[in-house]
Amino acid sequence: MARKCFFSFHYQPDNWRASTIRSIGAIEGNQPALDNDWEKVTKGGDAQIQKWIESQMEGRTCAIVLIGSNTAKRKWIDYEIKKAWDNKMGVLGIHIHGVKDSSGNTSIKGADPFAHFKLGEKPLSSIIQIYDPTGFDSKAKYNTIAENIDSWIERAIETRKKH
Numbered sequence: 001m002a003r004k005c006f007f008s009f010h011y012q013p014d015n016w017r018a019s020t021i022r023s024i025g026a027i028e029g030n031q032p033a034l035d036n037d038w039e040k041v042t043k044g045g046d047a048q049i050q051k052w053i054e055s056q057m058e059g060r061t062c063a064i065v066l067i068g069s070n071t072a073k074r075k076w077i078d079y080e081i082k083k084a085w086d087n088k089m090g091v092l093g094i095h096i097h098g099v100k101d102s103s104g105n106t107s108i109k110g111a112d113p114f115a116h117f118k119l120g121e122k123p124l125s126s127i128i129q130i131y132d133p134t135g136f137d138s139k140a141k142y143n144t145i146a147e148n149i150d151s152w153i154e155r156a157i158e159t160r161k162k163h
Contacts, residue, residue, distance in 0.1 A: 062090035094133065
């Protein structure tokens with residue numbers, strides 16, 4: 001049975017990469033916001049954005065942060081990470097810089113988006129696993145994700161139960 005997961009990513013540069021990864025059959029993801037829908041949500045201000053994020057997280061067991069070159073320390077990604085952790089969801093990160101975008105380009109590796117969060121005195125980055133898919137090209141990196149994402153999700157859920 002496919003796990004229901006919430007995907008967090010920086011929309012503008014990474015939506016194609018995220019869409020590619022969301023198509024993996026081992027997981028059932030939240031529906032992406034279309035540009036027009038997102039405009040309606042953002043016009044409602046921060047409270048409306050928070051409400052939308054929370055509704056997208058309902059019934060999800062894991063949050064997958066797709067880490068692109070500019071994902072770390074973004075306001076809404078930080079909110080999604082905190083909300084997922086507070087909701088006792090499994091949380092994991094996957095670097096997606098090696099997956100091609102719609103123009104066939106890859107990007108530079110992004111920073112750890114969990115590094116500035118603390119769980120007591122311990123950085124959240126010491127608890128949450130980040131995966132950097134192996135392979136020499138975009139297809140190989142995608143295949144690494146496809147072959148492992150279900151076990152990564154299960155590991156994240158088990159890790160969250162311990163903390």
